[in-house]
Amino acid sequence: MRTIIKSAEPNSLRQHRAQAYTDYHNYAQKDELRTALVGEQKGLCCYCTGRIRAEPTAMKIEHWQSQANYPQHQLTYGNLLGACLGGQGQAAPDQHCDTRKADRDLQWNPATTAHMIETRLRYLADGSVESTDAVFDAQLHDVLGLNLAYLKNSRKAVLETVLIWWRSTPNARQKIQAQINQRTNHVAECQPFSPVAVWFLRQKLVGVAA
16 A cells, blocks of 8 residues: 545536535546546555556445445545455455455555555565554455455565665665655656555665664
8 A cells, every 4th residue: 555645626526515415326427536536546556556547447436434334425535545446256255455345444544644554564575465553454464355366476576676676776775765756756657566665665765764
């Protein structure tokens, strides 16, 4: 996961919410909503950080607090995220992200900056993601399914690539922040699973500061 900075909500969503007898299901401009979510998330799923596109066949509109349990937030922009399809249509053990989560709650929201989502995660050499927070750690595994083999292998590949950069680049310590900026601030679309590389680089940056 990576911190999501929410931008201004689409005008169509604000206008729809202001009308009587409206809900998420009769909101007709979902294409505009998808475009806004994908843009502010730089093309990454809110949970696994795999690739999403602003098309119904390439992403889902996720309600962090589910429509079933929190109907009052079904049109709240801060509650709406862009998620990957998460193995939709596959057997339950192969599902992840919103598809697996369904109506269950999560302790932390990547789009709430006060939750500081990136500080709550760490990645292991095999590509596993975990948290020192026991409740959230269980949710990463059981609610979101973020340690399926496919996701672990994808993160492991990113870790191996950034490790090669670290070991082979002269004066790499002086170039860490530039690498972080290159993977975050200066791109309209991040590479899939790139937050893993950013986490690794930040660990090295902390080590330099220490």
